[in-house]
Amino acid sequence: MSTLDISPIALPAPRQGRPLVQPQQLILAALLAFEIAIFSLIGSRFLTWDNFFQVQRLNVELGLLALALTPVIVSGGIDLSVGSLMGLSAVLFGMMWRDREMSPWLAGAVTIGVGGLAGLLNATLITRLRIPPLIVTLGSFSLFRGIAEGLTGGYDNFTNFPKSFLFLGQGNIGPMPAQIPILLIAAAGFWVLLHRAAIGRALCAIGFSPEGARHAGIPVERRIGLVYVLSGLMSALAAVIYVSRVGQAKADAGTGYELLAITAVVLGGTSIFGGRGSIIGTLMGLFAIAILQNGLRLADLRPELAGILTGTLLLVAIGLDWRPSSRAMVAQAGAPGSAAEEFDMKNSQVAAICAVILAAALIVVGGNFMLVKSIQQGGGGASFSGTNGSGGGRGPAAGKKVTIAMMPKSMGNAYFIAAQKGAQDAAKELGVELLWDGPTDTDPAKQNEIVDTWITRGGIDVIAVAVENRDGIASALRKARDKGIKVVTYDADTTPDARDFFVNQATPEGIGYTLMDSAAKSMGGKGEFAIITASLTASNMNEWRKNIEARLKEKYPDIKLVDTRPCDDKQDKAFSETNTLLSKYPDVKLIMAICSPAVPGAAEAVKQAGRKDVHVVGLGLPNQNKAYVHEGITDAVILWNTMDLGYLTVLASDALAKGALKPGDASLPGGRIGKIEIKGDNILLGTPFIFNKDNIDKFDF
Amino acid sequence: MSALLKLTGIFKSFAGVQALKGVSFELMPGEVHAIVGENGAGKSTLIKVITGAHQPDAGTLIVNGAVIEKNDPTIARSLGIAVIYQQPALFPDLTVAENIALRLERGGPWRTINWAERRTRARQLLDRVGANVSVDAMVRDLSMPQQQLVEIASALGGQAKILILDEPTASLSDREVDNLFRVIRELRAQGVGMIYISHRLEELPQIADRVTVLRDGSYVGTRKIGEVDRAEMIRLMVGRSLEAVFPKIAVPLGEVVLETIGLGCNASGVCEVSLHVRAGEILGLAGLVGAGRTELARILFGLTPADDGQILLKGQPVTVNNPSRAVQLGIAYVPEDRRRHGVVLEMPVDANTTLAILRRIAAGGLINFTKERQIATTFVQRLGVKTPSISAPVGNLSGGNQQKVALARWLAAEPIVIILDEPTQGVDVGAKAEIHRLMGELAKSGLAIIMISSELPEVLGMSDRIAVMHGGRIVGELARAQATQEKVLELALGHTAEVEV
Amino acid sequence: MTSSSDATLSYSDEQGNATWTRYVREISVAAAYLLLLSILALFTPRYFQAKFAASWVDMAPVLVAAVGMTLVILARHIDISIGSQFAICGVVAGLLARNGLPMPAVALCTIACGAAMGAVNGIFVALMGLPSIVVTLATMVILRESLRWGRQGAFVQDLPRGFQWFGQSQFTGQVSLVATALIILALFAWAMRWLAAGRSVYAVGSDQEAARLAGVRPKRVVFNVFMLMGALTGLAALLGAVRFPNVDPNVGQGLELNVIAAVVVGGVAISGGRGTLVGTLIGVALLGTIGSALVFLDPHHPGERSLGAWERAIQGLIILVAVASDGLGRRKS
DSSP states (O other), X not given: OHHHHHHHHHOOTTOOSSOSSOHHHHXXXXXXXXXXXXXXXXXXXXXXXXXXXXXXXXXXXXXXXXXXXXXXHHTTOOOTTHHHHHHHHXXXXXXXXXXXXXXXXXXXXXXXXXXXXXHHHHHHHHHTSOXXXXXXXXXXXXXXXXXXXXHHTTTOOBOOOOHHHHHHHHOEETTEETXXXXXXXXXXXXXXIIIIBHHHHHHHHXXXXXXXXXXXXXXXXXXXXXXXXXXXHXXXXXXXXXXXXXXXXXXXXXXXXXXXXXXXXXXXXXXXXSSOOOHHHHHHHHHHHXXXXXXXXXXXXXXXXXXXXXXXXXXXXXXXXXXXXXXHHHHTTSOHXXXXXXXXXXXXXXXXXXHHHHHHHHHHHHHHHHHHHHHHHHHTSOOTTTOOOOOTTOOOTTSOOOEEEEEOSSSSOHHHHHHHXXXXXXXXXXXXXXXXXXXXXXXXXXXXXXXXXXXXXXXXXXXXXXXSSHHHHXXXXXXXXXXXXXXXXXXXXXXXXXXXXXXXXXXHHHHXXXXXXXXXXXXXXXXXXXXXXXXXXXXXXXXXXXXXXXXXXXXXXXXXXXXXXXXXXXXXXXXXXHHHHHHHOTTEEEEEEOSTTHHHHHHHHHHHHTOTTOEEEEEXXXXXXXXXXXXXXXXXXXXXXXXXXXXXXXXXXXXXXXXOSOTTOOEEOOGGGOOEEEETTEEEOOSOEXXXXXXXXXXXX | OOOSEEEEEEEEEETTEEEEEEEEEEEOTTOEEEEEOOTTSXXXXXXXXXXXXXOOSEEEEEETTEEOSSOOHHHXXXXXXXXXOSSOOOOTTSBHHHXXXXXXXXXXXXXXXXXXXXXXXXXXHHHHTTOOOOTTSBGGGSOHHHHHHHHHXXXXXXXXXXXXXXXXXXXOOHHHHHHHHHHHHHHHHTTOEEEEEOSOGGGHHXXXXXXXXXXXXXXXXXXXXXXXXXXXXXXXXXSSOOOOSOOOOXXXXXXXXXXXXXXXXXXXXXXXXXXXXXXXXEEEEEEOTTSSHHHHHHHHTTSSOOSEEEEEETTEEEOOOSHHHHHHHTEEEEOSOIIIIISOTTSBHHHHHTGGGHHHHOGGGBOOXXXXXXXXXXXXXXXXXXXXXXXXXXXXXXXXXXXXXHHHHHHHTOOSEEEEESTTTTOOHHHHHHHHHHHHHHHHTTOEEEEEOSOHHHHHHHOSEEEEEETTEEEEEEETTTOOHHHHHHHHTSOHHHHTO | OOHHHHHHHHHHHHHHHHHHHTTHHHHHHHHHHHHHHHHHHHHOTHHHHHTHHHHHHHHHHHHHHHHHHHHHHHTTOOXXXXXXXXXXXXXXXXXXXXXXXXXXXXXXXXXXXXXXXXXXXXXXXXXXXXXXXXXXXXXXXXXXXXXXHHHTTOXXXXXXXXXXXXXXXXXXXXXXXXXXXXXXXXXXXXXXXXXXXXHHHHHHHHOHHHHHHTTOOHHHHHHHHHHHHHHHHHHHHHHHHTTSSSBOTTTTTTHHHHHHHHHHHTTOOTTXXXXXXXXXXXHHHHHHHHHHHHHHHOOOOTTSOOGGGGHHXXXXXXXXXXXXXXXXXXXXX
């Protein structure tokens, strides 16, 4: 009997039941090795402990979510609400700490409890009412974020947490970031849960066949409930660590994390249909994504490539992994043969298409790499993402070329594209090397990550940042200063101790007052107006709004602000919101749009409504608004010369690096702009500029 | 007269496994040609070759004298080939009328749909097979036999010249089977050729003209039905002669293990069920499909908890409100639908075997893998499960071996009472005998067994006592000695007067 | 009569109700929408003079995309890459128009561009049999990042006057936008009910293997559905873009989840095979009205947190209530 032969062979003493790594994990491991090899070749300082730990620190929150999602997906479910729950937990944590004056630790514990409750809500709807998890968590995805926004009105945020609490996210234990042990413990816990515990076995059975599991006496509802509660707990824990790392609690914490975490899990070989899954795979998937992002930055390649390659990797991974699992056969009620036959054919197709994709991806990477090389050889030190001046040998006398790393609030924003143009001009004039990199996604903590990567990369003299998150980024910038890198902020400032100088294009008062004054001028000193802002959470805009309202109170008693609506930085949303405002408040005489896509959006809405009596003023770029200014819909577009802002930032950074600019200086030779005034540690670009019918055609950005 | 359908030298393999090795087959007009063979003999594969679901690796397919080079479900349908699948291939979210129409209607994607006509035709076809099912009902809301009838109705409507019936009677009650046979005879008279596949060999003399036997993907032979008896057929199928008697061993009965008093559940239509089963006893639960037998089993196992009456376990009243409670109490249930409920196909043999005893192999919540292997190996050997390894997925095993794994899981749980729901349905003859032998042994070891079966010889052969259900109630109990097929059937049909309707 | 026919008999009795119980979700979501409208009528009747029509103009692109998503979900798949496709199609429309292509040609090319992207998803999902949620997750990221790389977020500007021919400020332009969306919806609703092609989508979503045996070609159907999804996304992007004299490349982020939410609220089962486009229409209308309704119902005082900040929470609540009522109903029966 063949069965008799099995046991002696299959029982070599204390080995565990299943192989530790499955084929997909081997593929992934190979990919990881490949990534690491490539990046240590083309990236600078990629293969250092410092960088390794840096990558891990940034990965902890995402890692916790991915770990929690692995059993969820193994059980055949999905949880889209984890990112939103992070936002809600962060806000609750902040409220408890600030408004209820709890200690951060108590607040953290309560937050995690609330996270568990939120998970329980998902669990109840899924198990009691038998609603598909995708839909339940799609609903709670909106609900949790919505509650967070509602509670804070969108703009309230919580900062100034005590040092002891911030240590959790920013400190080090030995060489290791303080939050790493939490991730390790969680990973070990989930590994045991999924691969060693009876619960994990039950989850696999449920994932393969819920009815089959029920018939085996497994308490299906309780097990499924458990994974969603765990996922809620982990989301809240991740939120607490996130707040500690970023130093700020806001409703937008964790935006977009759910899809990243799912990507990591699926990349790690967990089947999206349930049943099969691996914690080690998830961790590897996580690292593959993180290393890709980090490595591309260190190799000065375009950050967009990270997303493109991650997506490609995902396709390749599932393509290679997709075996004719018996699941498909069962589902299709046919004999095992029928499905197998189709898949036989498919596997070759899969292999072919995967090969093509992989080849294409390699060509892209390789192409970029070659490009970098050739530029470096020919242009004398230009970097790909830098798109800078290749000034050749006209460096400073010391012979060493100054390298400035400059970061916009986000890539792909017309405003910063103009700033980049100016910065490049300055770089060309001065012969400095300019790195230009910034966040491409909506993650508000991304800027820290890039600063950290720059620190690791080395060879950077000055970091110039347009700050998105005032308190959040301070810790990263302080670290840069500790390493001897000069720090300049522009566009928006951080805490004063975290930077050397702030290139101040205009103070919030300046902007707020100018906006309000030109609005009042357009309105003739009385009437109603409304504001369109980017998002209720954007901190600089909230600052401007404060000043607008202050000016309003102080000088214009006959003018009334009726409402403020967010437009998510999108033109079409601004259009629709303006439309709503105009119809709800028929007496509104002016729309003030304080983010750049909103100005043309609002103007178009006014135009299409045929409301000749309504005016638009706003903060925006001249090019986008020329037509409306000429048509007389938009009265004034207020902005400093953004190109000059970029130009001046590079100028100041260069001077700072060469020691030409020191604290206490009262002025700076401003190159083509002329002499620049310095007030304290603020380098002043000047007062905001008002573009109107008469002058707007003179500008092109 | 020339053959409607002729296959010669058909070969087909899946991933290296040879499923058909040069099978030949012939079907004449107006003939019912049975194909028999153990599970895995290649019957289903052969059918799929005929219907175009599979492409053969070699061999020719001739329909109406024309060689078919390329075949797929659409082409096969246009050639007048229709199939009634063993597991109804219906659309759960569509109405009965549309399900039938999708099988019958032809034409491009741009044709418009005549809903009225669809409903009328569906009604006619359903009436013809004697199915009282609304044409507007969603198929997902129908019971398994109702679905089978819809399946049959849709196959009939196509004016098929070749009709393939793959175990059509597996889930039908006797009355429905009679109805089906009547329709088959009508079709035969009209010159339709039919391929009839069944594990119920005793049906064949009633309906078939010829029988072809397959074994391990090879053609064994074709006989006129009058020339072979059951024993001969079995000999051809298994390649050896088999004792076709039921190995019921007389076992001294112990105390009453499970007793129900007035048990009922509104949702599943079971009411006032009082029965008991003793240690060492096999209680046969007979009845037509839909009589409430499976529903009763589901109540006892806590899948649909009772809302009326009492369950006593060894004299103690217990509440069984979910399966995990049932497992704790020592109640085991081997369900009817083995692929969906009995085993988890994707999981390996060992994990399946220990799935109901995770608590026991996982001290402190962590699985003891050595223990798991030991238990699995023990049961694989004890039940004679044929598997390449205990870590092979159960889905790779044959139906009979899957059923043994399902049994192994519950034997490992060491229950005091076990409910077997159609334990040998769709299982080949050899495995069937083994399962019967095993049941005898289990009873001998003092287990109380409740066996649900639609196969009367099995019920009569294996049971110590037979309880017959009808309309959700127990309508009679027969001791082994006094039970005959006729008596059981009479009870199962309710009142004799209504049987004729 | 035997027991089994008893069972079927009692079943046929239920069928009388079944025809309308099948549309309970559509009816109740419609009731919720009407309730919302009557609340608006009661408290801020201005809404109907001013915003009601305009809100439908805003919804037009979402509605068109939702038609495609309904098809995809009916076929038991999902497409979360449509937000990225939407942005790319908008930019493509803008670039083509700026290069002097006449508007009808621009429209065709945009729709073709969408269809091509949908076809890529279709190849992976239908032909290679990869899970759609993962494939479209991947293409979502790839397409969005490629667009960022290519455009760097810059608006497409200096479009010819003709670009706005559809969305121009006149009343007729707005009507034509909404009308286009509604015609598309009606056309597809008709086809899904009365054309064999439409029924085959239901068949495939209900049971792919059964469909194959019934002579439907599931791979082809799924591929076509994804391509249609892409084409409709292209059309939606066009409807969105022609309202403005320039194209914002950052549009469409989060569109996929909004559209899926609307489709689900409208009663389309995520497990495929069940649901109607009428439901989708009502779902889009309900979720699309909440935002502006909140602004209108808000007794806003400056300085206070506005009701509008709760928009997303209320949308989430609607989704959960809609599906939970479904679940509750199922539990009772």
